[in-house]
Amino acid sequence: MKNYSSKRIMVTGGAGFLGSHLCEKLLNERHEVICVDNFYTGRRANIAHLASNPYFEVIRHDITFPLYAEVDEIYNLACPASPIHYQFDPVQTTKTSVHGAINMLGLAKRIKAKILQASTSEVYGDPTVHPQQESYWGNVNPIGIRSCYDEGKRCAETLFFDYHRQHQLRIKVARIFNTYGPRMHPNDGRVVSNFVMQSLRDEEITVYGEGSQTRSFCYVEDLVDGLVRLMNSPDDFTGPVNLGNPVEFTILELAEKVVAMTGSKSKISFKPLPSDDPRQRQPDINLAKEKLGWSPDIKLEEGLVKTIEYFQGFIA
Ligand code: NAD
Ligand code: UDP
Ligand code: UDP
Numbered sequence: 033m034k035n036y037s038s039k040r041i042m043v044t045g046g047a048g049f050l051g052s053h054l055c056e057k058l059l060n061e062r063h064e065v066i067c068v069d070n071f072y073t074g075r076r077a078n079i080a081h082l083a084s085n086p087y088f089e090v091i092r093h094d095i096t097f098p099l100y101a102e103v104d105e106i107y108n109l110a111c112p113a114s115p116i117h118y119q120f121d122p123v124q125t126t127k128t129s130v131h132g133a134i135n136m137l138g139l140a141k142r143i144k145a146k147i148l149q150a151s152t153s154e155v156y157g158d159p160t161v162h163p164q165q166e167s168y169w170g171n172v173n174p175i176g177i178r179s180c181y182d183e184g185k186r187c188a189e190t191l192f193f194d195y196h197r198q199h200q201l202r203i204k205v206a207r208i209f210n211t212y213g214p215r216m217h218p219n220d221g222r223v224v225s226n227f228v229m230q231s232l233r234d235e236e237i238t239v240y241g242e243g244s245q246t247r248s249f250c251y252v253e254d255l256v257d258g259l260v261r262l263m264n265s266p267d268d269f270t271g272p273v274n275l276g277n278p279v280e281f282t283i284l285e286l287a288e289k290v291v292a293m294t295g296s297k298s299k300i301s302f303k304p305l306p307s308d309d310p311r312q313r314q315p316d317i318n319l320a321k322e323k324l325g326w327s328p329d330i331k332l333e334e335g336l337v338k339t340i341e342y343f344q345g346f347i348a
Contacts, residue, residue: 147201253330
C-alpha cells in the first residue's frame with residue numbers, strides 16, 4: 033500500500049552498489065522510485081529483487097545526455113567509483129560528473145526538484161589535514177590518473193553551489209568516504225572486495241605499498257541512512273557534509289582482519305603503491321552528527337561478516 037506522504041524519487045546510478053541499496057530503502061519507505069542507469073558498472077542483479085515492485089521503474093540512460101521526467105527529488109549517484117573503473121575511460125568519467133551534473137541540475141531546475149549529489153572524500157585528495165573537516169579545501173593533483181574522478185567531483189560540487197546561488201535550487205552535497213558491503217562489484221578492484229575475494233580463493237592478498245596507508249570503512253546500510261537523512265534535512269542545510277565511519281584502519285590491518293575472519297590460507301604480498309594514492313583518510317563527522325543526528329552504528333567486523341557472506345556466492 034502506498035504512503036500518503038510518498039514522493040516520486042529519481043536515483044541516478046540506481047543499479048550500482050550504493051544506488052541499489054538506496055532504491056531499496058526508499059521503496060521500503062513507500063516512495064515511488066525511478067532508477068536511471070546506463071549499466072556501465074551497475075548490474076541488473078543488484079536490482080532484480082525490486083523489479084516486481086509496482087512502484088519501481090528502471091530507465092536505461094546515460095546522464096551525460098539530457099533527461100526529461102517529473103519527480104520530487106533526485107539522488108545523483110551515477111559515476112563509476114572504483115579506481116579501476118573510473119580510470120578505464122577517464123574522459124567519460126569527467127563527462128559523467130560534469131555534463132551529468134549539468135543535466136541533472138537543469139532537470140531539477142525545470143521541475144523544482146530537490147537534488148542531492150554523491151560527492152566523495154576524494155575532493156580532499158591526499159589530505160594535509162587530518163581528520164578531514166568540510167572546511168578543508170583539499171590537496172588534489174589536477175593532472176594525475178585519479179584527477180578525472182577527483183576534479184570531476186569537485187567541479188560537480190561547484191555546479192551544485194552555483195545552481196543554488198544562481199537559480200535558488202534546493203541542493204544537498206554529501207562527501208562520502210570509503211563504503212563497503214554486499215553488491216560491491218567482485219572485480220572492481222576496491223580494497224574490501226579484493227581482499228575478501230582473494231581470501232575466499234586462498235589467493236595472495238595484494239597489499240599496495242607497505243599497507244601503512246589508512247582508510248575508514250563505512251557499512252552501506254549506515255551510509256544510505258545518512259543520504260536519506262541529508263535529503264530530508266531543512267532546506268537551509270546544503271552541506272557539503274562528510275558521511276563515513278571515523279574508525280580508521282591501516283590497509284595491512286584490514287588485510288589481516290579479512291584473512292582471520294575467512295579462515296583463509298592466503299599470504300600477504302606487497303605490490304607497488306599506485307600513484308597519488310592518499311596516505312590517510314578519516315572523516316570528521318561532527319557536522320553530520322549535529323545537523324542530521326547521524327553517526328554510523330555498524331562496526332567493521334559486523335559489516336565484514338555480511339560482506340564475506342555475499343562474496344561467498346561468487347566462489348564456484
Ligand atoms: P558503482 O560503480 O557501483 O555505481 C555507480 C552507478 O552509476 C553504476 O550503476 C553505473 O552503471 C552508473 N553510471 C555510471 N556512469 C553513468 C552514466 N553516465 N549515466 C548513468 N549511469 C551511470 O559505485 P558506487 O560505489 O555505488 O558509487 C555510487 C556513487 O557514490 C558514485 O557517484 C561515487 O562516486 C560515490 N561514492 C562512492 C563511494 C564508495 O565507497 N562506494 C565513496 C565516495 C563516493
Ligand atoms: N536538462 C535536462 N532535463 C530537463 C531540463 C534540462 O536534461 O528537464 C538539461 C538541458 O539539456 C541542459 C542542462 O540540463 O543542457 C542544463 O539546463 P539549464 O536549464 O540549466 O541550462 P540551459 O538549458 O540554459 O543550458
Ligand atoms: N589497496 C590495496 N590492495 C588492493 C586494493 C587497494 O592495498 O588490492 C589499497 C589502495 O592502494 C588504497 C586503499 O587500499 O590505499 C583503498 O583503495 P580503494 O581502491 O578501495 O579506494 P580509494 O583508494 O579510492 O580510497
